Amino acid sequence: MSGREFIPLSIPSIDEETISEVCKVLRSGWLTTGAITERFEQDLADYLGASCVMTTTSGTAGIHLAIVAVGIEPESEIITTPFTFVATANAIVHAGCVPVFADIDPNTLNISPKAIEEKITHKTKAIIPVHYAGVPADIDDVYKIAQTYNLRVIEDCAHAFGASYKNKRIGSFGDVQVFSFHPIKNITTGEGGCVVLRNEQEQDLFARMRFHGINRSIWDRFKKQSGRLDYDVVCPGYKFNMSDIQSAIGIHQLKKVDEMNNRRRALVARYSSAFENWNKIFIPDKALYEYTRSGHLFPVIVNLEKIKLSRDEIIIALKKRNIGSIAYYYPLHIFTYYREKFGYAVNDFPEAENAGAKVLCLPLYPDMTDDQQDFVIDAFRAILEE
Ligand SMILES: Cc1ncc(COP(=O)(O)O)c(C=O)c1O
Structure with missing residues (x-):
C-alpha cells in the first residue's frame, strides 16, 4: 500500500462561500422550493442559453417527468443506449414505456445513429441519447432520424454540463435536455437535476407534475406579498421539486463551472x-x-x-x-x-x-x-x- 492519500475517482469542489450560503438558507426560515430555487433556475437558463429550465430532485426524476410532460403514452417504445447508467432506462420504465436498446459506436461509446434507425417500429415515440463521459452524441444524425420518423428527442445530459456540439452549448438547442447534479457530476447540488423544455404547454405540465399535480407553486402560495392560499389538484403528480438548500449549492457551483x-x-x-x-x-x-x-x-x-x-x-x-x-x-x-x-x-x-x-x-x-x-x-x- 502506498503512503499517499487515496486519490478517489471523483470528489466535488465545495468552497467556503457555498457552505456559508447554505447556512444562510438554513437560518432563513424557508428551506424548500422558493426564491433561491427560482434564482438558480434563472441562472441555469442564462448559462445554458435556454428560455426555461426547471429543477428536479434528480436527473432520473427529470428524465421520467420529461417523458410524461412531452406526452409520450405508456407502452410506447423509447430507444436508448445500453451503455449508460441504469437511471436512463429505469426512468423509461417508470414512465410506463419500453426501453429499446440500440448499440453504440466504439469510437465514442455513444449511441450509434445507424443502430437507432434499425430499432424503429410503429411504437417508437422517442430517442434518448446519452452524451457519454461528456462527449456529445452524434446530435445532427440523431435529430435527422427523429425528424424523419416524427420522434421526440430527450437528451440525457447527465455527463454533459458545459459541453458543446459544433460550437453550440448542450442545452441551448434541440428538443429536451436533462442534466444531473449528483455529486460526481460537473456541477452538484448534493442530489438534483434540471430539465430544459421549449414548449409552453409542456413546461406547464412539467411544473404541475413536479409537485403533486397542484396548479399553483408552493412558493407562490406562501410568499408574503402575492400569496394566494387556494389551489386545485389537476392530475396525480409526483414530488420531484428541488429545495432551496440544494439550489444555494447549485448557484455557487454554476459560478465556478x-x-x-x-x-x-x-x-x-x-x-x-x-x-x-x-x-x-x-x-x-x-x-x-x-x-x-x-x-x-x-x-x-x-x-x-x-x-x-x-x-x-x-x-x-x-x-x-x-x-x-x-x-x-x-x-x-x-x-x-x-x-x-x-x-x-x-x-x-x-x-x-x-x-x-x-x-x-x-x-x-x-x-x-x-x-x-x-x-x-x-x-x-x-x-x-x-
Ligand atoms: C448517464 C446518466 N443518466 C442519468 C443519471 C441520473 O442522474 P441522477 O443520479 O441525478 O438521478 C446519471 C447519474 O448518475 C447518469 O450518469
Missing part, C-alpha cells in the same frame, strides 16, 4: 498526451464532428490482448496503490431485470458488451493536482506494462 470544466479538460488533455500511441489502451473520444467535451469522465478501453490482467484486476491493482477507478458502465441489457422483463440476452449488443468488459474510468475532478495525476499515470502504466 467554467473554471472547473477548464481544469477537467486540462486533466483530460494531460492524460491523453501521457497515453498517446500506447497500444495497451484506446481512448474513446474519436468523434468525427466538432465538439467541446465537458470533461466529466476519462474512460479508457484496455486492450486485454496486450495485458496480463483482466479489467477488474487492474481496478484492484490501482486500489492497492491508493487510486480509485471504476468500470462505467456494465451494459444494461445484461442486468437480470432487463433480461427477464424485456427478453434481452448476452450478444445482443456486441459493441456495448465489448466496451463493458474493457472500460475503466481513471480519477478526474477539478481539484486534482498535476502531481496526483502524474502518480495515477505512472501507476496505471506500471500495472498495464507488468
Whole structure:
C-alpha cells in the first residue's frame, strides 16, 4: 500500500462561500422550493442559453417527468443506449414505456445513429441519447432520424454540463435536455437535476407534475406579498421539486463551472498526451464532428490482448496503490431485470458488451493536482506494462 492519500475517482469542489450560503438558507426560515430555487433556475437558463429550465430532485426524476410532460403514452417504445447508467432506462420504465436498446459506436461509446434507425417500429415515440463521459452524441444524425420518423428527442445530459456540439452549448438547442447534479457530476447540488423544455404547454405540465399535480407553486402560495392560499389538484403528480438548500449549492457551483470544466479538460488533455500511441489502451473520444467535451469522465478501453490482467484486476491493482477507478458502465441489457422483463440476452449488443468488459474510468475532478495525476499515470502504466 502506498503512503499517499487515496486519490478517489471523483470528489466535488465545495468552497467556503457555498457552505456559508447554505447556512444562510438554513437560518432563513424557508428551506424548500422558493426564491433561491427560482434564482438558480434563472441562472441555469442564462448559462445554458435556454428560455426555461426547471429543477428536479434528480436527473432520473427529470428524465421520467420529461417523458410524461412531452406526452409520450405508456407502452410506447423509447430507444436508448445500453451503455449508460441504469437511471436512463429505469426512468423509461417508470414512465410506463419500453426501453429499446440500440448499440453504440466504439469510437465514442455513444449511441450509434445507424443502430437507432434499425430499432424503429410503429411504437417508437422517442430517442434518448446519452452524451457519454461528456462527449456529445452524434446530435445532427440523431435529430435527422427523429425528424424523419416524427420522434421526440430527450437528451440525457447527465455527463454533459458545459459541453458543446459544433460550437453550440448542450442545452441551448434541440428538443429536451436533462442534466444531473449528483455529486460526481460537473456541477452538484448534493442530489438534483434540471430539465430544459421549449414548449409552453409542456413546461406547464412539467411544473404541475413536479409537485403533486397542484396548479399553483408552493412558493407562490406562501410568499408574503402575492400569496394566494387556494389551489386545485389537476392530475396525480409526483414530488420531484428541488429545495432551496440544494439550489444555494447549485448557484455557487454554476459560478465556478467554467473554471472547473477548464481544469477537467486540462486533466483530460494531460492524460491523453501521457497515453498517446500506447497500444495497451484506446481512448474513446474519436468523434468525427466538432465538439467541446465537458470533461466529466476519462474512460479508457484496455486492450486485454496486450495485458496480463483482466479489467477488474487492474481496478484492484490501482486500489492497492491508493487510486480509485471504476468500470462505467456494465451494459444494461445484461442486468437480470432487463433480461427477464424485456427478453434481452448476452450478444445482443456486441459493441456495448465489448466496451463493458474493457472500460475503466481513471480519477478526474477539478481539484486534482498535476502531481496526483502524474502518480495515477505512472501507476496505471506500471500495472498495464507488468
Ligand atoms: C448517464 C446518466 N443518466 C442519468 C443519471 C441520473 O442522474 P441522477 O443520479 O441525478 O438521478 C446519471 C447519474 O448518475 C447518469 O450518469
